[in-house]
Amino acid sequence: MKIGVVVFPGSNCDHDTYHVLKHVCGQEARFVWHRSPDLSGLDAVVLPGGFSYGDYLRTGAIARFSPVMQAVTAFAARGGPVLGICNGFQILQEAGLLPGAMLRNRGVKFLSQPVHVRVERADTVASVGLAEGEVLTMPIAHGEGNLYLPDAELDRIEAEGRVVFRYTTRDGRLEDAANVNGSARAIAGLCNEARNVVGLMPHPERASEGALGSADGRHIFESLIRSVAHAGSSLAQAG
Amino acid sequence: MALARVYVTLKKSVFDPQGKTIHDALQSLGYRGVADVRQGKFFEVSLEGMSADEARAVTEEIARKVLANPVIESYSIEVSS
Numbered sequence: 394m395k396i397g398v399v400v401f402p403g404s405n406c407d408h409d410t411y412h413v414l415k416h417v418c419g420q421e422a423r424f425v426w427h428r429s430p431d432l433s434g435l436d437a438v439v440l441p442g443g444f445s446y447g448d449y450l451r452t453g454a455i456a457r458f459s460p461v462m463q464a465v466t467a468f469a470a471r472g473g474p475v476l477g478i479c480n481g482f483q484i485l486q487e488a489g490l491l492p493g494a495m496l497r498n499r500g501v502k503f504l505s506q507p508v509h510v511r512v513e514r515a516d517t518v519a520s521v522g523l524a525e526g527e528v529l530t531m532p533i534a535h536g537e538g539n540l541y542l543p544d545a546e547l548d549r550i551e552a553e554g555r556v557v558f559r560y561t562t563r564d565g566r567l568e569d570a571a572n573v574n575g576s577a578r579a580i581a582g583l584c585n586e587a588r589n590v591v592g593l594m595p596h597p598e599r600a601s602e603g604a605l606g607s608a609d610g611r612h613i614f615e616s617l618i619r620s621v622a623h624a625g626s627s628l629a630q631a632g
Numbered sequence: 633m634a635l636a637r638v639y640v641t642l643k644k645s646v647f648d649p650q651g652k653t654i655h656d657a658l659q660s661l662g663y664r665g666v667a668d669v670r671q672g673k674f675f676e677v678s679l680e681g682m683s684a685d686e687a688r689a690v691t692e693e694i695a696r697k698v699l700a701n702p703v704i705e706s707y708s709i710e711v712s713s
């Protein structure tokens with residue numbers, strides 16, 4: 394199994410993500426430069442965190458026009474698993490692959506701290522094999538993670554079961570204080586209609602080894618790997 | 633040469649944490665009469681070889697596709713030649 398990690402100018406979690414995929418999960422991984430539209434041979438694609446294009450204009454707004462994003466869009470349309478982490482999530486929103494947009498955190502500050510997220514759905518490429526209701530501890534590091542969608546849209550994605558992760562307390566209770574960035578309905582992660590594109594704000598790659606304080610993030614990558622294995626790589630294999 | 637000015641602001645229905653923070657600061661400075669502040673972005677786009685109408689059409693497209701995110705933002709355009 395081979396997983397691609399897209400590198401934009403300003404990505405800064407690309408090497409951490411590569412490290413976890415390759416050295417912690419034992420999978421083949423390769424970097425994909427943002428100017429390359431070539432995803433051939435890849436079974437899954439990760440858009441890592443960072444500050445692509447210095448967050449100019451809006452977070453992820455310029456990266457979505459990189460040549461690689463047309464390839465990612467086509468890959469996703471064929472059912473290929475795509476995971477966007479933090480800035481990767483923002484890029485997927487700007488590209489229209491995931492709904493919503495990120496406002497500045499409600500307290501305006503950049504937040505860098507561990508958070509707890511509850512798994513709401515275990516039927517997406519980034520959560521298969523997890524238990525619904527399970528709570529994962531991972532760090533966030535963002536200034537714009539305050540998810541916004543109009544109420545009618547929120548109702549629709551909730552009805553479609555597309556909220557994958559929610560900010561909660563350590564024991565899985567919804568509390569305003571646990572929703573640190575003020576996201577609508579405490580949403581920390583979402584998926585597309587086909588459930589093969591998932592975005593989340595916390596950084597699983599920074600919490601995939603015990604020495605880092607939490608290894609919960611590893612489950613996200615293991616889910617991605619499991620979903621490729623289940624689907625059979627023929628479906629996801631980029632042509 | 634036409635000059636287009638594009639103003640991008642958060643939609644009225646969208647909470648603006650930065651505007652709120654600026655408003656709070658103005659309150660503590662004693663500007664009691666300031667009822668609200670909304671923060672936005674301003675762009676100047678210079679367009680060559682176009683009439684004002686063409687420049688407006690192109691700018692409209694640029695604003696919709698790139699400068700504003702329609703999920704959270706709206707925009708207005710002024711064109712002068």
